[in-house]
Amino acid sequence: MSTSEKTMTPYLGKLAKVHDLAAEIKLLRVELLNGGGEAFANFQPGQFAFISAFGLGEAPFGIANAAQRGPYIEFAIARLGSVTTGLHELGEGDVVGVRGPLGNCFPMDEFKGKNLLVLGGGIGGAPLRPVIQHVLDQRGDYGRLTILWAARHPSLLVFTDEYDEWRGAPNTELFLTVDNPDETWNHDVGLITQLLEKVAPSPENAIAVTCGPPVMIYHTTRMLEKMGFAPEASYVTLEARMHCGLGKCGRCNLGEKLICVDGPVFNMQAVGNLLETYL
Ligand SMILES: Cc1cc2nc3c(=O)[nH]c(=O)nc-3n(C[C@H](O)[C@H](O)[C@H](O)COP(=O)(O)OP(=O)(O)OC[C@H]3O[C@@H](n4cnc5c(N)ncnc54)[C@H](O)[C@@H]3O)c2cc1C
Ligand code: FES
Structure with missing residues (x-):
């Protein structure tokens, strides 16, 4: 069987953990x-997989954990249409189809x-x-880790129960912002670009x-x-x-690139001039 034939066939996965991550967003842990x-x-880190809700179809989702945190894969799934609603209705012990891992990844070694x-x-x-987890698990291999995390509303922030772990790691800082705060919010308010301007991280190295x-x-x-981060950085x-x-149907093109096989991770040097068409 060729690799592509193999990856068209889903594996079965059991939902080992299902919990609310944010409003209308669930975490699914699959064994x-x-x-x-x-x-x-x-x-x-960066790869994705298709998850199927039987009888409804399949949809692609980014893998949300680093492999070393396994043996399982996790997905953060926002409810949008038929497949994601079907997945939201499942519970622990239910079975889904899983096709992958697919796509390229972040060059963590580089x-x-x-x-x-x-x-x-x-x-x-x-x-x-997975990028954050990978760096935290091999902290000595990387320099300063600065995380800017944004959502429209505090109820839409994902992985809130892990912020203390992120903040507490050596040489690591976390900045939060939302567009529309509630009365309990005590972090930044505004777009992530405003937060970026305020934090003003150095582009050096x-x-x-x-x-x-x-x-x-x-x-x-x-x-x-504009802040000095070259496209290749x-x-x-x-x-x-x-x-x-799998790069066969052409459905996911961005210019001449296919997001499913040339991506989903791209260096800005390769796609910077295509991003206007992505909007
Ligand atoms: C590489 C990749 C990684 C992804 N990672 C995640 C993830 O980690 N978590 C997550 O929740 N979602 C992720 N998505 C998006 C996810 O695939 C879609 O939300 C899903 O396909 C919707 O399926 P559905 O049947 O529920 O909705 P549908 O019935 O197919 O669509 C419902 C509505 O949502 C719109 N829609 C569907 N997909 C998208 C999309 N990709 N962008 C914008 N609008 C869309 C449709 O046009 C329609 O209006 C990812 C997509 C890709 C390609
Ligand atoms: S989804 Fe078929 S080529 Fe990308």
Whole structure:
């Protein structure tokens, strides 16, 4: 069986943990069955997988944990349409289909020795959590870790129960902002670009990784460039509607690139001039 035939066939996965992460966003922890554990043994930060809700279909999601935190894979899933609603209705012990791991990954080895700036907007923070976990688990290999984390409202912030772990790690700082605060909010208010301007991280020996809604990625990466982050020091993860996830159907194109196989992680040098069409 070729690799692509293999990856069209989903493994089965049992939901080992399901819990509310934020409003209309659930964390699904999947334990892989029937050989899936082997296929997913060495997945890398930035990769994604298709999850199927039986009878409804499948949809792609960024893998939200680092492999060393396993043996399981986690997904943060926002309820949007039929597949994600079906997945939200499942509970612990239920079985889903899992196809992957797919796509490329962040070059974590090349990031070693660099300061890392992680910019996550809303559910877009999910594929950046493996980057954060990877750095925290191999803290000595990386320089300063600065996390800028944003959402429209405090109830939409993901992984809130891990912020203390992030803040408490050596040489690590976390900055939070929301567009619309509630009465309990005591962090920044405004767009992530405003927070970026305020924090003003140095581009020296630094790499920026950004994920979030297209408009956030567009404006954040433009601002990073103005702040001195060269395109080759800036990475993004992108999304598109997908069918095959294997570079076969052409559904996920961005210019001549296919997000499912050339991405979802891109260096800004490769896609900077395409981001206007991504909006
Ligand atoms: C590489 C990749 C990683 C992703 N990671 C995550 C993740 O970690 N967590 C998560 O919650 N979602 C993620 N998504 C998006 C997820 O795939 C969609 O939300 C899902 O396909 C919606 O399926 P559905 O059947 O529930 O909704 P549908 O019935 O297919 O769509 C419902 C509505 O949402 C719109 N929609 C669907 N998909 C998208 C999209 N990608 N962008 C904008 N609008 C869309 C549709 O146009 C429609 O209006 C990712 C997508 C890709 C390609
Ligand atoms: S989803 Fe088919 S080529 Fe990318």
